[in-house]
Amino acid sequence: MLVGCDFSSAPTRRKPIILAIGHAAGGRVQLMRLEKLESLDAFLDWLRAPHAWIGGFDFPFGLPRELVEHLGWPTGWRECMRHYASLTRPQIRETFAAYCSARPAGSKFAHRRFDKLAGSSPSMKWVNPPVAYMLHAAVPLLLQAGVHIPGLHEGDPQRVALEAYPGLLAREVIARRSYKSDEKGKQTADRLIARKDLITALEQGRTRLGLRLKLTHAQADALAADASGDSLDAVLCLVQAAWAAQRGAPRYGLPDDIDPLEGWIVSA
Structure with a gap:
């Protein structure tokens, strides 16, 4: 089973965590269904369930080495994440601020080695988007659930979690066009x-990942209708997970020189 996850650090019925569940064969990625989880407890229960899966999750799995070393925090990934989880959000905000x-101006944030390559926000950013809080909420749950995180943490090899980033795949297709907003206006x-163009390109396989997304008409309509883009982001992560699954264990397409503290975004 393949999974793509659009994550919320404070999920609710209005803004749930969305899982795109699917499978792949012959270069085609079939979306089976979308699941919505309205709490972090529900997310942990899902992670712990005895299913075999490879998943792409849209939240950072690590902090920049430059930042961690400057703060004097542990430089082993598991120890660093345990320390980070022990902090409150106000403490994180104050420390990072x-x-x-x-x-100096223009280089306020520390970046992971691949951030500019992937176009991703620095994982220490606490606003717009608050990815530092997403990491704080999510990664401890991955550890509690005992999943395997290639390059960072040995866990259950039947449940494989990879850091994904939907913007990486979306920009390849529609460049800098915006396709989503949480604000009604x-x-x-x-x-x-833009969402319809992105869906069409995924269905036609017009990305460097060489995979074609298979949707029903109802699924395509539902993805286009979700103006927040959360459902589509989960599906983009699903396609990235399928690319990783093609490459298989032990690296799932991650580079050989991955930083064991920072991690890597799959397909970057």
Whole structure:
């Protein structure tokens, strides 16, 4: 089974964690269904369930080495994540804000080695989007569930979690066009067209991943209709998980020189 996850660090009925469940064969990725989880407890229960899967999860799995070393935090991934989980969100915000305030304009944030390559936000960012809080909420649950995280943590090889980033695949197809917004006033016709163009390109296999997404008409309509883009982001992560599954254990397409503290975004 393949999984793509659009994550929320404070899930609710209105803004749930969305899982795109599917499978792949012969270069085609079939979306089977979308599942919605309205709490972090429900997410942990799902992670712990005895299913075999390879999943792409849209949240950072690590912090920049430069930041960790500057703060004097443990440089082993598991120990660093345990320390990070022990902090409150206000403590995280204050610590990271102090770090940024001491840095020159234009380079306030520390980056992981692949951030610019993938176009991803620095994992220490606590606003717009608050990926530092997503890491804080999610990675301890991966550890509790005992999943396997290639390059970072040995766990159950039947449940494989990879860091994914939907924006990486979306930009390949529609460049910098915006396709989503949580704000009603910004859920425009242009963004709807961008979502439809992105869905069409995925169905036709027009990406460097060489995979074709297979959807029913109802599924394609539902993905286009979700103006938040959360459902489509989960599906983009599903396609990245399928690419990783093609490459298989032990690396799942991750580079040989992955930093064992920072991790890597699959297919970057």
